[in-house]
Amino acid sequence: MSLLAPPSSTSYSCSIFPVCPGLHSASRATLPLFPTRIIRCSLLQDQVSVNGGAGSRVSDRNELRLGLPSKGRMAEDTLDLLKDCQLSVRKVNPRQYVADIPQLSNLEVWFQRPKDIVRKLLSGDLDLGIVGLDIVSEYGQGSEDLILVHDSLNFGDCHLSIAIPKYGIFENINSMDELARMPQWTAEKPLRVATGFTYLGPKFMREKGLKHVVFSTADGALEAAPAMGIADAILDLVSSGTTLRENNLKEIKGGVVLESQAVLVASKKSLVHRKGLLDTTHEIIERLEAHLRAVGQFTVVANMRGNSPDEVAERVLSQPSLAGLQGPTVSPVFCKRDGEVVVDYYAIVICVPKKELYKSVQQLRVIGGSGVLVSPLTYIFDEETPRWQELLGKLGL
Ligand SMILES: Nc1ncnc2c1ncn2[C@@H]1O[C@H](COP(=O)(O)OP(=O)(O)OP(=O)(O)O)[C@@H](O)[C@H]1O
Numbered sequence: 294m295s296l297l298a299p300p301s302s303t304s305y306s307c308s309i310f311p312v313c314p315g316l317h318s319a320s321r322a323t324l325p326l327f328p329t330r331i332i333r334c335s336l337l338q339d340q341v342s343v344n345g346g347a348g349s350r351v352s353d354r355n356e357l358r359l360g361l362p363s364k365g366r367m368a369e370d371t372l373d374l375l376k377d378c379q380l381s382v383r384k385v386n387p388r389q390y391v392a393d394i395p396q397l398s399n400l401e402v403w404f405q406r407p408k409d410i411v412r413k414l415l416s417g418d419l420d421l422g423i424v425g426l427d428i429v430s431e432y433g434q435g436s437e438d439l440i441l442v443h444d445s446l447n448f449g450d451c452h453l454s455i456a457i458p459k460y461g462i463f464e465n466i467n468s469m470d471e472l473a474r475m476p477q478w479t480a481e482k483p484l485r486v487a488t489g490f491t492y493l494g495p496k497f498m499r500e501k502g503l504k505h506v507v508f509s510t511a512d513g514a515l516e517a518a519p520a521m522g523i524a525d526a527i528l529d530l531v532s533s534g535t536t537l538r539e540n541n542l543k544e545i546k547g548g549v550v551l552e553s554q555a556v557l558v559a560s561k562k563s564l565v566h567r568k569g570l571l572d573t574t575h576e577i578i579e580r581l582e583a584h585l586r587a588v589g590q591f592t593v594v595a596n597m598r599g600n601s602p603d604e605v606a607e608r609v610l611s612q613p614s615l616a617g618l619q620g621p622t623v624s625p626v627f628c629k630r631d632g633e634v635v636v637d638y639y640a641i642v643i644c645v646p647k648k649e650l651y652k653s654v655q656q657l658r659v660i661g662g663s664g665v666l667v668s669p670l671t672y673i674f675d676e677e678t679p680r681w682q683e684l685l686g687k688l689g690l
Pocket residue numbers: 364365366367407424425426427428449450451512513530531532533553554555
């Protein structure tokens with residue numbers, strides 16, 4: 294998956310200001326388009342450079358560095374995922390921001406706020422990170438140095454979406470096209486959007502053809518902005534949709550900016566230049582893929598009466614939900630009858646998607662399966678690790 298490209302033009306008119314109920318629009322300071330958090334203060338440019346000092350460099354350190362969310366809703370799930378991959382993070386005490394993973398020597402784990410993980414990947418202070426794709430896209434701003442090593446870690450699912458009030462002038466507006474065509478938005482009275490995504494927001498609106506838009510920003514509780522009269526619309530993350538519903542807001546057709554979940558992201562420069570990083574990344578990808586493939590599956594073992602392995606296999610393969618990963622394993626079940634060893638039954642072993650478990654059990658019964666045992670799967674290590682091949686391709690290796 295490629296990251297979003299940076300905006301190509303600066304002709305789009307927009308200003309970004311903090312959401313502040315008391316501040317009248319006329320007195321709002323107009324900030325530059327797509328302001329970044331790598332702030333270079335123009336007045337003090339010679340003396341001050343915030344976060345931008347290191348640039349995108351590969352420093353001389355020997356240790357590899359993985360950034361993990363220090364707190365918030367991604368933190369625990371990230372540690373759980375690593376633990377499930379037998380990569381438990383060893384933290385000496387909860388207030389310490391550095392830790393290690395005993396299985397991965399020479400790797401330091403640094404706990405940081407998600408946005409700082411992306412900034413530090415860009416500045417060369419981290420090599421790998423686990424954060425939401427929303428944060429990579431917002432703070433990475435299309436940087437070619439960021440590579441998605443694993444794009445679906447199966448947690449932190451949400452989407453970034455435009456939402457408007459259900460009431461008033463928006464009552465019959467149900468799509469971005471309808472929103473764009475509303476006669477209300479003019480240069481003098483633009484559509485006011487409150488968002489924490491001040492890079493992705495303007496980019497999206499421009500792509501959707503909305504000309505008269507102005508953005509305001511705040512760190513949270515954005516859903517209050519329309520009811521407070523501060524904004525007409527909001528652009529924020531949605532997962533269950535409860536917060537929107539409770540605040541009388543609705544999503545609209547074409548208003549989803551981004552589908553997001555947790556990803557493993559790396560600095561391309563680090564991958565290419567930092568000794569040992571590719572090998573460590575390979576191991577992490579292998580473990581993640583093996584674990585994530587397995588979580589969606591059960592191992593199912595059943596006994597089946599039959600005359601030969603081939604005949605049993607044919608019966609199993611006649612059922613669409615029983616094909617397994619590479620077809621069923623069929624083994625004879627030996628028992629003693631009248632002093633002779635005979636084979637009346639065969640044991641079949643298949644992997645079935647969790648969602649299809651009950652259907653699979655029903656199909657097994659139809660073809661004479663009995664004594665069905667179901668157990669969880671821990672890992673599925675395949676011959677190939679597709680994401681590793683993809684990564685090598687992206688690095689031109
Ligand atoms: N309902 C949701 N709302 C916000 N983020 C979600 C949601 N569901 C999943 N996420 C993911 O979790 C991340 C946000 O986590 P969290 O709320 O801890 O951080 P944050 O809001 O950026 O932190 P803070 O507000 O303290 O600066 C998002 O970037 C996104 O990837």
